[in-house]
Amino acid sequence: LSLGNDLHKALLHDNFLLYYQPQVDVQSGQIIGAEALIRWKHPEKGFISPAEFIPLAEENGLILQMGEWVLRTACQQNKAWQDAGYEPIRMSVNLSMHQFQQKNFIESILRTLEETGLQANYLELEVTESIAMYDIENVIKKLDILDKAGIHVSVDDFGTGYSSLNYLRRLPVHTLKIDQSFVRDINIDWDDTAIVNSIITLAHTLRMNVVAEGVETQEQFAFLKEHGCDRIQGYLVSPPVPAGQFEQLVKKTV
Ligand code: G
Ligand code: G
Ligand code: MN
Ligand code: NA
Numbered sequence: 563l564s565l566g567n568d569l570h571k572a573l574l575h576d577n578f579l580l581y582y583q584p585q586v587d588v589q590s591g592q593i594i595g596a597e598a599l600i601r602w603k604h605p606e607k608g609f610i611s612p613a614e615f616i617p618l619a620e621e622n623g624l625i626l627q628m629g630e631w632v633l634r635t636a637c638q639q640n641k642a643w644q645d646a647g648y649e650p651i652r653m654s655v656n657l658s659m660h661q662f663q664q665k666n667f668i669e670s671i672l673r674t675l676e677e678t679g680l681q682a683n684y685l686e687l688e689v690t691e692s693i694a695m696y697d698i699e700n701v702i703k704k705l706d707i708l709d710k711a712g713i714h715v716s717v718d719d720f721g722t723g724y725s726s727l728n729y730l731r732r733l734p735v736h737t738l739k740i741d742q743s744f745v746r747d748i749n750i751d752w753d754d755t756a757i758v759n760s761i762i763t764l765a766h767t768l769r770m771n772v773v774a775e776g777v778e779t780q781e782q783f784a785f786l787k788e789h790g791c792d793r794i795q796g797y798l799v800s801p802p803v804p805a806g807q808f809e810q811l812v813k814k815t816v
Contacts, residue, residue, distance in 0.1 A: 565610075565614075565615065565618060566618045566619075566621070566622050566624075568604065569615060569618060569619055569622070569624050569628070570624065572602055572604070573624065573627055573628060573631065575605075577602060577603050577604065577605065578600055578601065578602055578603075578628070578631065578632075579600075579601050579603060579804070580598045580599065580600060580601070580632065580635050580636060580639070580805070581598075581599045581600075581601050581802035581803055581804055582596040582597070582598055582599070582639075582802060582803060582804075582805060582808040583596060583597045583599060583795055583800060583801065583802040583803070584596055584795070584799050584800050584808070584811055584812075585597060585651075585652075585654070585773065585793050585794070585795045586793060586794050586795070586799050587792070587793055588783075588786065588787050588791055588792060588793060588794060589787075592649075593649075593651060593799075593811060593812050594651055594652065594793070595651050595652040595653070595654060595686070595793070596640075596651055596652075596653055596654065596808065597653075597654040597656070597688070597795065597802070598632060598635075598636040598639075598653060598654065598655050598656070599612065599656070599802045600612050600616075600628070600632055600656075602615055616658065619658075620658055620660055623660075625658045625660050625661065626660060626661060626664060629657065629658060629660075629661040630670065630674070632655060632656075633655050633670075633671070633674050634674050634677070634678065636653050636655050637653065637674055637675060637678040637680040637685060638678045638680075639653070639805055640653040640680055640684055640685075641678050641679050641680045643809070643812075644680075644684070646814075647814045648809070648812050648813070648814055649812060649813050649814075650684060651684070651812070652683070652684050652685070652686050652714065653680075653684060653685055653686065654686040654687070654688050654716065655685070655686070655687055655688065656688045656718065657687050657688060657689055659689070659690070659692055659693065659696070662689060662693065662701075662704065663696070667704065668704060668707050668708070671685075671687075671708070671713065672711065675713075681712070682711050682712035682713045683712045683713070683714070685713050685714070686713070686714040686715065686716055686736075686737070687708065687713060687714070687715050687716070688715075688716050688717075688718040688739070689715060689716075689717060689718065689735075690717070690718050690719055690723060691717060691719065691720065691722070691723025691724060691725040692723055692724070693717075693725075693733075694723070694724060694725035694726065694729050694730075695724065698729060698732065701733070702732060702733065702734065705733060705734045705735065706734050709734045709736075714736045714737065715734075715735045715736060715737075716735065716736060716737035716738070716739050716773065717730075717733075717735055717737070717738050717739060718739050719739065719741045720738040720739055720740055720741060720761060721740060721741050721743075721744055721757060721761060722741045722743065727764070730768065731768055735770065736770060736771060737765075737770055737771040737772065737773055738761060738764070738765045738770055738771075738772050738773070739772075739773045739774075739775055739795075740758060740761050740762075740772065740773065740774045740775060740791075741775060741776075742775040742776020742796070743776075744757050744758050744761070745758065745774050745775060745776045745777060745782060745786075745796075746776060746778075748782050748785050748786070749781050749782060749785055755785075758774070758785075758786075758789070758791075759789055762789055762790055762791055766790065771792045771793065772791055772792050772793070773791075773792065773793040773794065773795060774786050774791050774793070774794045774795070774796075775794075775795050775796060776795075776796045776797075777794040777795065777796030777797075777798045777799070778796050778797045778798050779798060780798070782796075782798070783798055799811075
């Protein structure tokens with residue numbers, strides 16, 4: 563409970579920061595995206611994992627304010643990198659379903675783009691399969707507006723949730739992100755080999771891209787490349803890092 567109270571103070575006192583993890587195009591080897599991941603630097607307890615505080619923020623409603631801060635900071639950072647002459651990349655932001663379900667959700671996304679000056683096609687929103695548990699017509703309506711605005715949407719942790727294929731094919735989403743639990747033993751466990759191959763085929767059949775998460779070894783990368791995976795993310799390239807360190811990883815165009 564006290565940690566939940568501390569969240570309010572953290573928002574007021576600027577104790578959150580974003581780390582960025584690169585996403586690499588498998589064919590070119592170039593960094594083409596980044597996932598923004600929130601970090602909480604607690605004044606006494608040090609770094610606290612979002613796995614611990616996001617559920618608290620969802621419980622006490624602070625996730626809406628926190629989510630807006632994440633979105634604005636990530637868009638500002640991406641625009642700043644473009645203005646500084648870095649090769650343009652797409653920025654992925656994790657969304658809580660509380661945000662997606664909010665009445666003024668679409669307006670708030672579009673307003674943030676306008677205020678930060680970031681073009682819509684340089685923003686990607688990550689939703690989870692739990693989106694399948696909500697009113698489908700309403701979900702499709704919102705995703706359609708995002709799509710028409712040029713914003714990409716990806717399904718995070720794919721394979722761990724409950725989305726039916728019938729449902730998935732109706733959703734205007736661009737990308738499936740294969741959960742890292744399937745990638746870990748890709749070269750060892752034949753069940754995981756089969757699951758990853760199936761997800762890659764499924765994504766391409768539905769005219770979606772596919773990203774493998776948690777890629778840590780050259781062997782995993784070689785397998786994914788051979789089997790047509792489009793993009794990878796993981797410690798093999800880099801863990802999530804602060805903005806300054808991310809800049810060391812990307813090239814300047816000028
Ligand atoms: O990067 P890390 O392993 O610490 O992330 C742990 C979990 O927290 C992941 O499930 C990730 O999706 C989630 N997470 C990280 N940043 C955000 C954020 O800004 N918003 C939401 N809703 N979830 C986040
Ligand atoms: O749920 P989501 O996919 O957003 O969470 C991403 C989480 O995975 C982050 O906490 C991030 O720190 C972690 N992560 C990113 N790359 C790797 C990796 O290569 N190996 C492991 N074990 N975790 C990773
Ligand atoms: Mn994610
Ligand atoms: Na994931």
